[in-house]
Amino acid sequence: MSINVSSPSGTITASWSYPYNLQGSTINAPNGSSPSISDANDVKPSAEFFVFTGVTAMLLSLALIVIYVLLDRQYRNDERLPIIDFVITVIWTIFWFAGSAAWAKGVSNIRSQTSTDQIGLRTGLCPIGGTCQATSCKLQIQSLFYFNFLFSYLF
Numbered sequence: 001m002s003i004n005v006s007s008p009s010g011t012i013t014a015s016w017s018y019p020y021n022l023q024g025s026t027i028n029a030p031n032g033s034s035p036s037i038s039d040a041n042d043v044k045p046s047a048e049f050f051v052f053t054g055v056t057a058m059l060l061s062l063a064l065i066v067i068y069v070l071l072d073r074q075y076r077n078d079e080r081l082p083i084i085d086f087v088i089t090v091i092w093t094i095f096w097f098a099g100s101a102a103w104a105k106g107v108s109n110i111r112s113q114t115s116t117d118q119i120g121l122r123t124g125l126c127p128i129g130g131t132c133q134a135t136s137c138k139l140q141i142q143s144l145f146y147f148n149f150l151f152s153y154l155f
């Protein structure tokens with residue numbers, strides 16, 4: 001994702017992508033300065049945990065499909081297998097909620113740290129109350145799809 005900010009001094013450009021290492025991403029300003037987008041790197045761990053949760057969900061689903069198909073008779077006759085299945089599913093659901101909450105906070109942090117005003121202030125080209133205007137930037141749509149999938153899956 002990238003953002004372009006028009007200021008009286010020229011165009012400020014900043015870009016970032018997964019895993020959202022905002023501390024290592026720099027802002028290119030027309031005055032030659034290149035500060036990092038953020039001093040804190042609190043978005044990267046939540047993004048990685050979100051991806052970890054999704055990958056483990058896929059692997060867990062594949063493993064359970066194999067168990068249901070290949071071990072159907074043992075699954076129906078042994079009382080321990082459904083209990084183990086239930087416990088694993090409960091643990092994974094807790095990870096799912098934690099990953100969702102962490103990513104929601106991460107999206108909020110990305111939005112605040114990469115806002116037009118914040119980018120302009122970090123470069124010093126757009127003082128508070130200045131005339132900086134964003135020409136491109138959007139992020140929140142993927143979080144809405146994720147939560148929609150989560151609630152349709154659970155309910």
